[in-house]
Amino acid sequence: MVIIKDNKCDFCGCCVGVCPENCIELYEAKIEIIDEICTDCGKCVWACPFDVLELRVTKSKKGEIA
């Protein structure tokens, strides 16, 4: 699961642009990740210029450790 780990987010939308599942919602000053759709692929985490996101080790959607 991808978590927003602190309040450094600048709301630039880089993560939204690379998200293959279209599961990040970006408002003027807020982002939300829809866990039910997210597949823990991690692309948003690496694309983030400010290191705001973190992929937490968790049970993946396929029941394996992600």
Add this chain to the structure above:
Amino acid sequence: MGFGKSFPEFDYYDIVVVGAGPSGTTAARFAALSGAKVLVLEKDRDVGYPVRCGEAVSHEGLVQFIEPNPKWIASTVKYFKLVAPDGTVIKPNLNGFGYILERRIFDYELAKLAANCGAEIVTKAYVNGLILNDGKVEGVKVLLNNSEQIEIRAKIVIGADGVESRVGRWAGLNTTCKLQDMESAAQMTLTNIDIEPDTCYFYFGEKVAPGGYLWIFPKGENTANVGLGIAGIYGRQRHALSYLEEFVEKRFPSASILTVIAGGVPCAKTADKIVTYGLMLVGDAARQVNPVSGGGIISGMIGGKIAGQIAGEAIKKNDLNLIFDYENEWRKTLGQRHERYYKIKQFIYKFSDEKLNEIARELSKIPYENLTLKNLFFTAVKTQPSLIIEVMKLFI
């Protein structure tokens, strides 16, 4: 509602543009010019702010759309200096000049031009869905002023919603940017620094900006946009801001930081499909960025103009299928060239630091008068014979 626009329940537009950046307002301007009823929706409180851009444009690109005005020009740029990893500086002969803009004012001016042509502009209007009917886009779902969820119907929707675009994806167009094509960018506007006000600097190398480059774009005498983009795949090890902080601490230790921004630049080919029934995409949303330079202001405005004109024509002739011409028009005007640039980018950004240094040494032997950007490119290729065949393929 205390202020702002209220929409009657069955309000109807010919064209709704999502996003009030340069591509969106240019599309709106040219659509309105042909007599269409146009509405532009901007999610933020302001047009033109926050700025997420290096702000560089060429003179010849700009004048196609607006007369240069000192009100929104921070610097006039006559020279480029390209810095190799070992510090070798190459100064190409540009045969032209350009500007560093004040985007927050520039974007306002473009929005005013669109409004003067008859387009309506509404801010704090967050588009969070499309009205779809049997696969056809028939309008947008909008959250107004963070409070009121409404629907606005339109014959054509133009998605100009930037790097974070989702408008296309809601309608089934795949505009997701590959991680290796997304430049993860950070920029600081620094003041109290020593710079050359007429020169743009570009730094290359895996230690400075892997899979991208670092820029210093002057904004007046002692101020500059200093930023960098790294290819998204490299963000796994280290994030863009950390590279930028390291450079700024070393190069401009006594700078005052006026602003720090994050951004994403989709340095990709244009998306395969940028039109579907009732929907057109322009600018970053369509991935209309120059894949080598990452420049997207002018190319996005070119996309916006073509889309706006075609959409206006489709409304006038009452034939919505005309919008499918847009894809072809874009390809002919710029899309094909971007495909070639994309191939060039793919091997440029694979050069090792040693190779870049070697190329820079070759280039430094060429006198300034002869070092055009074209010459620079071919000399770079010659230093790596294995590339010649690859490059030949681009031009056949």
